[in-house]
Amino acid sequence: MKRRNFLQYLASSGLLAFVNSEGVQAAFAPSIRYLRPPGSHDEKKFLSKCIRCGKCGETCPNRTIKFFSTENGISSLDTPYIIPREQACILCMKCGEVCPTGAIPKIEYKAEPIMEKVKMGMARVDTNLCLSYQGKTCGVCYRACPLQDVAIKVGRLEQPHVLEKCVGCGLCERSCIQIPQAIRVIPKYQG
Amino acid sequence: MKSFLRHLNKLRWLSLSIVFSMLIILPFIHLYQTYEAAHAYDLLTPTEKTISDTVEALTSPFVKDPDELSAVKGNTWSGTLFGLKLSDPLAVLGQIFASMSFYWAFIVTALIPVVITLLFGRVYCGWICPATFIYELNDNLAAWLRKAGLPVSRRKLDRRIKYIVLVVGLLLSVYFGAVMFGSVYPPAIIGREIYYAIALGGFGAGAVFFLLTLFFDLMVTRRGFCRYVCPGGALYSLLGRYRLFRIKRDVATCNDCAKCNVVCQFGLDPLQDDFGMECNNCSACIAVCPTDALSFTVSTHDVAFQGPGHLGHKYRKAHPDVNTSETSVQ
Numbered sequence: 001m002k003r004r005n006f007l008q009y010l011a012s013s014g015l016l017a018f019v020n021s022e023g024v025q026a027a028f029a030p031s032i033r034y035l036r037p038p039g040s041h042d043e044k045k046f047l048s049k050c051i052r053c054g055k056c057g058e059t060c061p062n063r064t065i066k067f068f069s070t071e072n073g074i075s076s077l078d079t080p081y082i083i084p085r086e087q088a089c090i091l092c093m094k095c096g097e098v099c100p101t102g103a104i105p106k107i108e109y110k111a112e113p114i115m116e117k118v119k120m121g122m123a124r125v126d127t128n129l130c131l132s133y134q135g136k137t138c139g140v141c142y143r144a145c146p147l148q149d150v151a152i153k154v155g156r157l158e159q160p161h162v163l164e165k166c167v168g169c170g171l172c173e174r175s176c177i178q179i180p181q182a183i184r185v186i187p188k189y190q191g
Numbered sequence: 192m193k194s195f196l197r198h199l200n201k202l203r204w205l206s207l208s209i210v211f212s213m214l215i216i217l218p219f220i221h222l223y224q225t226y227e228a229a230h231a232y233d234l235l236t237p238t239e240k241t242i243s244d245t246v247e248a249l250t251s252p253f254v255k256d257p258d259e260l261s262a263v264k265g266n267t268w269s270g271t272l273f274g275l276k277l278s279d280p281l282a283v284l285g286q287i288f289a290s291m292s293f294y295w296a297f298i299v300t301a302l303i304p305v306v307i308t309l310l311f312g313r314v315y316c317g318w319i320c321p322a323t324f325i326y327e328l329n330d331n332l333a334a335w336l337r338k339a340g341l342p343v344s345r346r347k348l349d350r351r352i353k354y355i356v357l358v359v360g361l362l363l364s365v366y367f368g369a370v371m372f373g374s375v376y377p378p379a380i381i382g383r384e385i386y387y388a389i390a391l392g393g394f395g396a397g398a399v400f401f402l403l404t405l406f407f408d409l410m411v412t413r414r415g416f417c418r419y420v421c422p423g424g425a426l427y428s429l430l431g432r433y434r435l436f437r438i439k440r441d442v443a444t445c446n447d448c449a450k451c452n453v454v455c456q457f458g459l460d461p462l463q464d465d466f467g468m469e470c471n472n473c474s475a476c477i478a479v480c481p482t483d484a485l486s487f488t489v490s491t492h493d494v495a496f497q498g499p500g501h502l503g504h505k506y507r508k509a510h511p512d513v514n515t516s517e518t519s520v521q
Contacts, residue, residue, distance in 0.1 A: 044368060048290035051282045052373035053269035054383045058221050058390075059261065061228035067387065069396045075369040077396065078383060100269045100276055101286055101297045
């Protein structure tokens with residue numbers, strides 16, 4: 001091998017390693033806050049299992065599930081996602097029923113298995129925006145929650161407190177009357 | 192028997208049309224189901240009301256509960272047909288490589304397609320694939336353009352390119368940890384894009400890719416994507432290599448008219464007994480043969496070139512002593 005070729009090889013492989021490094025990947029990662037359908041595995045396993053057939057979206061009775069184009073990177077192309085502020089998951093578990101590959105596991109439509117296995121994210125309250133924390137009694141998020149007093153409870157002036165059991169369906173975020181919303185679901189892949 | 196085989200091509204068009212129209216109907220059925228699930232008919236826009244009324248009028252004689260319409264869901268990439276889950280073998284292969292694991296509940300869904308391919312070869316490509324429906328119409332368009340004097344290219348490329356695409360696709364699936372075929376495989380793209388266009392209000396990125404393949408077919412080579420690029424076609428070719436049912440030329444009734452070679456969109460050479468792995472048993476050549484020399488046969492191999500047809504000029508010149516009473520068949 002000639003020295004020039006060797007140096008070229010070295011430079012290009014160095015560049016490739018740099019581009020593939022975690023910091024650079026994180027810096028260029030798009031900042032979309034989305035959820036995966038209920039019960040999905042973690043992001044990496046989900047992407048490796050999903051074959052992009054679109055049946056989850058075709059089954060969703062609430063038209064919650066949408067599909068990525070190129071905005072979240074090539075490996076997310078045509079994969080299902082949920083933006084809770086636009087349309088939140090009603091936890092009907094029909095997407096898991098039709099998913100052929102197990103990317104969205106089959107979960108029984110009952111409270112216990114759902115609470116146990118579904119973890120799309122975790123709701124978080126912004127006390128600076130939340131009306132109840134500003135002295136105006138609201139409590140809409142509490143009333144929208146399908147798991148009242150298990151996933152969310154209210155204190156004085158209906159101030160919401162999110163509990164550990166929250167499955168991250170996003171119905172609270174969808175229903176929040178503040179603009180921008182005072183309660184958001186933080187996806188589980190964002191920690 | 193022969194007269195029945197001549198009509199197979201019409202049956203094939205019927206099958207292609209049914210599959211394609213199902214892909215258009217299913218998103219509307221899904222929309223109707225969501226309207227029903229919402230219990231808010233009065234809040235629908237006029238367009239949505241029209242969709243809801245139309246689907247209801249069409250389906251209510253057959254099913255009572257809109258939920259029962261879920262019996263048929265999905266597309267040819269992976270779908271449910273009255274409880275039977277079917278998947279494309281390419282989806283299964285890609286998923287095995289992407290996830291590096293075997294999920295048997297998914298793998299068995301490709302069993303029926305694989306068995307059919309082992310028996311009939313690339314029959315999926317000719318009879319079911321929703322992309323074939325458009326590609327064949329596109330090929331007719333090419334014929335029109337050619338008649339109008341526009342240059343339509345019919346280059347010959349290497350058939351083995353598609354196997355490279357298949358292998359590279361599998362390697363990329365391993366590297367990215369995601370099934371990459373879904374975005375370059377026309378039937379998967381069409382199934383999705385029709386759904387996006389009807390239910391989600393617009394085409395996605397795949398539609399652009401599919402348009403490019405149409406231009407590729409027009410400007411570079413006839414049915415080029417299916418013959419030279421398609422990874423699914425490559426997989427089906429490999430699986431159907433020793434298919435049991437294949438088309439065979441009967442040399443005694445062939446008159447060397449070469450109509451079969453012209454009509455074959457895959458550029459095969461029935462006149463030379465050359466069908467090979469690419470033949471998708473579309474039976475267009477059987478339908479066009481004026482002397483019914485082509486028919487199906489049960490064999491794992493094509494026969495070697497049998498020489499010129501006995502009713503053709505070449506053969507009769509070489510064998511002047513043969514009784515030519517058979518020629519009156521024409």
